[in-house]
Amino acid sequence: xxxxxxxxxxxxxxxxxxxxxxxxxxxxxxxxxxxxxxxxxxxxxxxxxxxxxxxxxxxxxxxxxxxxxxxxxxxxxxxxxxxxxxxxxxxxxxxxxxxxxxxxxxxxxxxxxxxxxxxxxxxxxxxxxxxxxxxxxxxxxxxxxxxxxxxxxxxxxxxxxxxxxxxxxxxxxxxxxxxxxxxxxxxxxxxxxxxxxxxxxxxxxxx
Numbered sequence: 001x002x003x004x005x006x007x008x009x010x011x012x013x014x015x016x017x018x019x020x021x022x023x024x025x026x027x028x029x030x031x032x033x034x035x036x037x038x039x040x041x042x043x044x045x046x047x048x049x050x051x052x053x054x055x056x057x058x059x060x061x062x063x064x065x066x067x068x069x070x071x072x073x074x075x076x077x078x079x080x081x082x083x084x085x086x087x088x089x090x091x092x093x094x095x096x097x098x099x100x101x102x103x104x105x106x107x108x109x110x111x112x113x114x115x116x117x118x119x120x121x122x123x124x125x126x127x128x129x130x131x132x133x134x135x136x137x138x139x140x141x142x143x144x145x146x147x148x149x150x151x152x153x154x155x156x157x158x159x160x161x162x163x164x165x166x167x168x169x170x171x172x173x174x175x176x177x178x179x180x181x182x183x184x185x186x187x188x189x190x191x192x193x194x195x196x197x198x199x200x201x202x203x204x205x206x207x
């Protein structure tokens with residue numbers, strides 16, 4: 001066997017993750033530690049790694065649903081759709097696609113038709129879903145308080161962020177997660193692969 005060389009460190013972390021966790025795209029990727037830990041830990045485990053195609057498909061569905069809710073709200077003033085959007089985000093924060101109909105559709109129906117799974121780290125995706133949950137919940141609260149224009153504005157921000165991921169492959173929440181890791185506000189242990197990427201990126205910038 002040829003011993004590892006210094007050039008091995010230049011291999012992209014996402015490629016190493018994909019090599020370790022590659023599998024048929026039609027099979028849902030389960031949390032690595034799902035079989036261990038307490039019942040609550042298993043019930044609220046988030047997949048790691050995740051199929052980026054599934055994440056982008058989920059974002060695309062969110063864009064479509066949110067646009068429908070926004071159009072309905074502007075036309076009729078109805079805000080019940082905001083509750084649906086917020087509930088969907090909280091379900092995905094709780095357990096990825098396990099509890100979310102939108103997530104299930106993305107993982108089992110859409111993503112397998114887009115090609116071989118492209119695996120990425122799960123923690124940044126969960127963080128991004130958490131931001132979506134916060135913004136969508138804020139929209140609900142604003143609507144309940146009678147501030148409908150502000151609620152629709154918050155939903156529009158959500159549409160823009162989800163569109164960036166769905167159509168451009170840029171996950172705003174993941175980007176924020178990376179910046180927080182660089183600042184030391186997110187421990188490296190939360191996502192070792194992300195920390196490796198962030199540190200190498202910081203090193204290149206310093207040069």
